[in-house]
Amino acid sequence: MAYFDDTKTAFELKSNKDLKKAHFLFKLLGSPALTNFGTFFFKIPFATEIPFVKSAVRNTIYKQFVGGETTDDCLVVAKNLYKSGVSSIMDYSVEGQTTDEEFDHVKDEILKLIQISKQNPNEIPCVVFKPTGFGRIDIYEKVGHNMPMADHEKESWENIKKRYLEVCQNAFDNGVPIMADAEDSWMQDAADDLMDEMMQKFNKERCIVWSTLQMYRHDRLEYLKKIYEQAERENYLIGFKIVRGAYMEKERERAKEMGYKDPIQPNKQATDRDFNAAMEFMIERIGRISLFAGSHNEYSCELLTKLMEKNNIEKGDYRVWFGQLYGMSDNISFILGSKGYKVAKYLPYGPIKKVMPYLVRRAQENTSVAGQTGRELSLIQKEIKRRKQK
Numbered sequence: 360m361a362y363f364d365d366t367k368t369a370f371e372l373k374s375n376k377d378l379k380k381a382h383f384l385f386k387l388l389g390s391p392a393l394t395n396f397g398t399f400f401f402k403i404p405f406a407t408e409i410p411f412v413k414s415a416v417r418n419t420i421y422k423q424f425v426g427g428e429t430t431d432d433c434l435v436v437a438k439n440l441y442k443s444g445v446s447s448i449m450d451y452s453v454e455g456q457t458t459d460e461e462f463d464h465v466k467d468e469i470l471k472l473i474q475i476s477k478q479n480p481n482e483i484p485c486v487v488f489k490p491t492g493f494g495r496i497d498i499y500e501k502v503g504h505n506m507p508m509a510d511h512e513k514e515s516w517e518n519i520k521k522r523y524l525e526v527c528q529n530a531f532d533n534g535v536p537i538m539a540d541a542e543d544s545w546m547q548d549a550a551d552d553l554m555d556e557m558m559q560k561f562n563k564e565r566c567i568v569w570s571t572l573q574m575y576r577h578d579r580l581e582y583l584k585k586i587y588e589q590a591e592r593e594n595y596l597i598g599f600k601i602v603r604g605a606y607m608e609k610e611r612e613r614a615k616e617m618g619y620k621d622p623i624q625p626n627k628q629a630t631d632r633d634f635n636a637a638m639e640f641m642i643e644r645i646g647r648i649s650l651f652a653g654s655h656n657e658y659s660c661e662l663l664t665k666l667m668e669k670n671n672i673e674k675g676d677y678r679v680w681f682g683q684l685y686g687m688s689d690n691i692s693f694i695l696g697s698k699g700y701k702v703a704k705y706l707p708y709g710p711i712k713k714v715m716p717y718l719v720r721r722a723q724e725n726t727s728v729a730g731q732t733g734r735e736l737s738l739i740q741k742e743i744k745r746r747k748q749k
């Protein structure tokens with residue numbers, strides 16, 4: 360049996376009814392026409408306010424991919440997942456903030472998550488935030504590209520820096536690891552520099568601050584090596600979540616429209632090559648680098664288990680994590696969890712209306728075009744069949 364084929368372990372927490380619902384949902388998502396219509400429809404303001412739409416979304420896609428409206432809802436889910444050795448990372452998935460008040464609200468939410476993680480270190484081993492939750496994308500872009508800034512923009516940047524410092528200091532004081540997601544390439548330079556500064560400040564003895572690298576960018580392996588050399592020289596620890604990257608179409612379109620070089624790899628093979636090479640580079644330098652592999656790619660996840668074995672790293676080593684999104688690739692998460700690896704699900708939360716951009720991204724990723732649905736569906740079908748034959 361292939362490494363991630365054990366559907367009994369994968370769907371242990373799912374009742375027959377849950378499985379049927381998941382089957383129905385992934386069948387729907389498998390239709391690009393329907394997903395495209397949904398993407399268009401949910402951009403209409405108030406679409407989710409229509410009662411039957413709200414209820415349909417809540418019982419299908421929301422239930423599959425979201426932990427609930429609040430952190431209390433999520434904690435119930437997280438405790439349940441942890442019974443099978445799978446941790447959770449609560450992901451405040453409310454997007455689209457534009458004012459200082461809204462950014463401060465996100466910062467306060469992250470401070471609250473740090474306390475929840477401190478009280479539940481096994482279930483919630485770390486806290487994550489999005490750079491655009493702390494400030495406007497155009498401010499990051501201007502700083503990263505040394506563009507002229509008006510006084511009020513300089514002030515906005517100072518506020519962003521204060522928010523980073525406050526959450527990282529708080530995470531450090533409470534001994535809770537904190538991780539920044541990666542977003543659009545044109546804002547990432549400023550966010551990366553800030554996170555690097557935070558790592559230098561707070562990662563002297565333990566890896567508290569983690570950043571993210573999107574390996575669909577052709578320059579990230581080089582960047583990883585550069586930061587590693589710097590960390591060696593300056594003697595601090597570095598932690599990276601590596602992912603392939605979620606915004607490929609948008610990146611390619613913008614580069615074409617604005618006439619600059621496409622920041623994305625020429626093809627999927629090149630992304631896969633750099634993702635796997637980054638894992639190898641990090642595992643071979645585990646004394647200095649901690650790794651969180653955020654991926655639903657079975658080959659990469661299995662490769663990481665082999666790299667750990669080759670480098671004599673124990674399965675439960677706190678410096679190596681596997682991560683999948685809630686509602687996807689349960690076979691990977693639960694099989695790794697059952698074998699004793701450190702594995703965590705990103706568990707988004709927030710009101711339906713506010714998490715719609717997140718749900719739309721999940722729906723797009725799960726159309727048959729992207730290939731994930733086929734994988735999810737065949738596993739669910741296999742488990743339904745296995746249960747019937749019992």
Ligand SMILES: Cc1cc2nc3c(=O)[nH]c(=O)nc-3n(C[C@H](O)[C@H](O)[C@H](O)COP(=O)(O)OP(=O)(O)OC[C@H]3O[C@@H](n4cnc5c(N)ncnc54)[C@H](O)[C@@H]3O)c2cc1C
Nearest residue numbers: 540541602603604605626627630653654655656682683684
């Ligand atoms: C726990 C977790 C955290 C995440 N955090 C982030 C984050 O902070 N930022 C972020 O951007 N994404 C994030 N993602 C999403 C991630 O980047 C991927 O979109 C998603 O996981 C699919 O990649 P994969 O490795 O799972 O699987 P695969 O199905 O093997 O890979 C699909 C990916 O390959 C790449 N790809 C596909 N076709 C091409 C092509 N023609 N040329 C070049 N590359 C191609 C794309 O990145 C695509 O998403 C996260 C995912 C997980 C599981």
